[in-house]
Amino acid sequence: MNQLSSEKGLPPSTKGFSQGELAYERIESLLTHMELRPGEYLTLQAVQERVGLGRTPIVEAVRKLSDDTLVEVRAGRGLKVVPIDLVRERELLSLRRDMERFAIQRTINNASPLHFSQMRRLCESLEALNLARETALTAEDIRSFNELDHRMDDLILAAASEPFLGRTLRPLHTIYRRLGFLFLTYCGTDELIHRNITLHQDVLRAILDRDYPEACKASDGLMDFAANMFPPLEMELDPSLLDASIKPFMQ
Numbered sequence: 001m002n003q004l005s006s007e008k009g010l011p012p013s014t015k016g017f018s019q020g021e022l023a024y025e026r027i028e029s030l031l032t033h034m035e036l037r038p039g040e041y042l043t044l045q046a047v048q049e050r051v052g053l054g055r056t057p058i059v060e061a062v063r064k065l066s067d068d069t070l071v072e073v074r075a076g077r078g079l080k081v082v083p084i085d086l087v088r089e090r091e092l093l094s095l096r097r098d099m100e101r102f103a104i105q106r107t108i109n110n111a112s113p114l115h116f117s118q119m120r121r122l123c124e125s126l127e128a129l130n131l132a133r134e135t136a137l138t139a140e141d142i143r144s145f146n147e148l149d150h151r152m153d154d155l156i157l158a159a160a161s162e163p164f165l166g167r168t169l170r171p172l173h174t175i176y177r178r179l180g181f182l183f184l185t186y187c188g189t190d191e192l193i194h195r196n197i198t199l200h201q202d203v204l205r206a207i208l209d210r211d212y213p214e215a216c217k218a219s220d221g222l223m224d225f226a227a228n229m230f231p232p233l234e235m236e237l238d239p240s241l242l243d244a245s246i247k248p249f250m251q
Contacts, residue, residue, distance in 0.1 A: 019054065019057035019060075020056075020061055021061075023053045023061035024065065026051045026053070027047065027058075027065060028065070028070075030050065031071075032146060032178040033181055034241075037081060037244040038084045038241070039242075039246070040081045040244045042079055043078035043079075044059065047062070068174065069082060070082055070175070083243035084182070084243070086233060089175055089176070093226055096169070096223065097219075099165065103157060103165055104207060104212065104216060106160035106161065106162055107156050107207055108207055108212055110159060111159035119208055120208065122155065126201050126204070130194055130197045142185060145193070146180070146181050150177060153169075176226055179233070182237070183229040183233055186236070186237055196222075199218065199221050199222045203215060203218040203222065
């Protein structure tokens with residue numbers, strides 16, 4: 001499943017990126033897929049080795065991630081991945097809900113034919129992933145979906161063409177993409193995964209139809225899905241997955 005975007009002709013998401021931007025994207029992927037654990041301490045050298053880029057772009061990316069409240073820079077100690085705070089992230093969801101509606105409105109008004117073409121390709125990729133209903137979805141499928149979700153978020157922000165909106169929504173997207181990956185991996189079912197994919201398709205299809213009310217309805221459905229993740233995450237998840245400094249509980 002992880003080759004879906006290339007098979008459908010979607011351009012590489014990092015095409016044309018600077019070294020600093022590429023470092024940001026690679027570290028962001030490590031964060032959202034829990035390969036850098038919430039609460040984990042790392043040196044810049046360790047991050048550099050994981051990402052495979054030089055020190056200067058890593059420092060640039062870490063500074064931006066710190067501004068995004070995703071990592072904390074500790075003087076003389078490297079950096080710390082910010083733990084997952086379920087109370088804070090639940091509260092931020094209402095802010096994201098309103099900003100997503102604004103982004104959708106600007107996207108419908110400003111998207112170019114090229115943006116719409118990419119959205120159609122992306123919708124096809126999501127549909128191909130969603131057709132795997134007869135077999136159990138794997139961790140790799142969840143990661144593939146997460147990557148398509150990232151592409152969708154970036155595409156809508158690019159079409160909306162408002163820098164302030166991008167600077168505000170992009171870190172929120174990362175926060176909830178990590179939370180969604182955690183939820184689907186540890187608490188999700190095939191039905192929930194397919195439901196989430198369908199909700200993303202609904203947003204794209206409404207935007208392609210330039211149907212603002214329907215697109216907002218679909219986006220609100222996604223926010224409702226995110227809101228419903230919190231009870232099982234609070235009740236069922238080992239706290240050490242939210243903060244690596246907490247010793248895992250033995251059963």
